[in-house]
Amino acid sequence: MKYSNPQIPEGINTTDRHPLREFLLLAGGALVLVLLLAWLVGGFGGRLARLLPFESEERLVPTDMLSGDAGPPLQYYLDDLAERVSSALDLPAGMQVRVHASGDDTFNAFATLGGHVLLFRGLLEALPNENALVMLMAHEIAHVRHRDPIVSIGRGAAIQLVVGLLFGDPNLAALGRAGIYTQLHFNRDMERSADADALRAVYAIYGHVAGAADLFSLIQQKRRHAGRGEPPAIFSSHPLDRQRLDAIADSVRQNGWADTGKVTPLPDAYPTWMADLARHGGAAE
Amino acid sequence: MLISNLEMVPGKRVIEHLGLVQGSSVRAKHVGRDIMAGLKNIFGGELKGYTELLQESREEAMQRMQLQAEAVGANAVLNVRFSTSSIAQGAAEIYVYGTAVRLE
Amino acid sequence: MYDLIVFLVLLALGYGVGQYAEKRHYRSIIERESRLNRLPAIAVRSPPVQPYYDQALVSGNVVVSVDYFKRFLAALRNLFGGRVISYESLLDRARREALLRMKEQAEAIGAAMVFNVKYETASISKGARQTIGSVEVLAYGTALIDSRGQ
Secondary structure, three states, X not given: OOOOOOXXXXXXXXXXXXXXXXXXXXXXXXXXXXXXXXXXXXHHHHHHHHOOOHHHHHHOOOHHHHOOOOOHHHHHHHHXXXXXXXXXXXXXXXXXXXXXXXXXXXXXXXXXXXXXXXXEHHHHHHOOOHHHHHHHHHHHHHHHHOOHHHXXXXXXXXXXXXXXXXXXXXXXXXXXXXXXXXXXXXXXXHHHXXXXXXXXXXXXXXXXXXXXXXXXXXXXHHHHHOOOOOOOHHHOOOOOHHHHHXXXXXXXXXXXXXXXXXXXXXXXXXXXXXXXXXXXXXHHO | OEEOOOOOOOOOXXXXXXXXXXXXXXXXXXXXXXXXXXXXXXXXXXOHHHHHHHHXXXXXHHHHHHHHHHHOOOOEEEEEEEEEEEEEOOEEEEEEEEEEEEXX | OHHHHHHHHHHHHHHHHHHHHHHHHHHHHHHHXXXXXXXXXXXXXXXXXXXXXXXXXXXXXXXXXXXXXXXHHHHHHHHHOOOOHHHHHHHHHHHHHHHHHHHHHHHHOOEEEEEEEEEEEEEEOOOOOOOOOEEEEEEEEEEEEEOOOO
């Protein structure tokens, strides 16, 4: 008996396909799959959430978390503005907006479930005039009117559920992120339409839209000042500052609105209210 | 002691079968090796630390099997088999077993 | 955004280093295989009945880990099903490397051939998801040593 080990040709147990080709094919396919699924499911989840009546949305909010720090004069002033904005935006009956001011120096404002709008002192203090404040409130109230808070929760939950189920493998976490970017895409749409409605409200109240763009110039300035560049739009929940300013200019041009006019200054007592707000906010902590 | 994974030894006769003898060894790697392995997780390639660990572990298991064989008075272990199982995260059991025999 | 950048960097690193290491490893495997060809490894249980052969158990083992790129590719394959080509070459390399190590050990003790060669493949720390996806291959057999020379 003769025993030997002849050389066996290479490549019988392996596939000779370029790994990069395989990668592009699979990753591309998976990406399309994630985006398509997230888009479909997100749209469905959002639509489903919208079916929830506004009244029951209010019950989802822990109201004690949203107690504002504003003193009576500031609260009265904000409520009055909210009232004017609500009627300008033609809020449906039964949709009640509640505005709260927080003493925190965060540079932010948001609308959440149940028609609650939270404005932070950091942003309130920096506003140059009443028109910008109205633009800000109108933007947030437009979110309420569009039912954006509940819709984005429904969307987020639906996207996370499906993406988590299909792409739960930790090795595919990067693909799962694509689902989140789809959600951000929906978010940017919401922001754009809230901006457009807010501008309409400002025009309805003042007869011109001067001062409205100040809000976004302020945000842009603040960002530059902090030395933080904006992330590329697809990674952001909001459109780029530049795009928002351009959108305002476009809409002014299309509607033939006056973008110059006398801006209404903030009340004389405004700085005192802010100082008061800061004190209350500090005491609450 | 002759250890072989053949069933017979050419030219020698088995005069007595003494049943199954076995050796096992469970080992875990230490954290330092885990960190290196974590790096390898990105670049791929051989995990030398683990290779050595399993090698040592296998030697220990063989030694234990040999001790059993000596205890029953065998002078050879035939038809030896290895088996590896990861029983917990980061720990592996090496198991080796064979037939203890007495050769003439 | 930053985790995406980290992911892409890891992917590129895994691809670059992994491919380079694989090419080099294959070169070394082929070179050693042709050298050790004269020492046959036979998967037959019964050795030639010739009394002048001494026996010794020889083994070779290797633990290999898959790189980041290949793991991602395999995870993607998991979505669509089909042939996981990124693991094929990994296992091929591991099996041949283990056999070569066994042969090297046999060569060191002066064996003429290795009989009853068996493979044992075990995945280390499987089940632990995010951790090391590594596999051990053990090759073992009985070396037959020509004792006439001594």
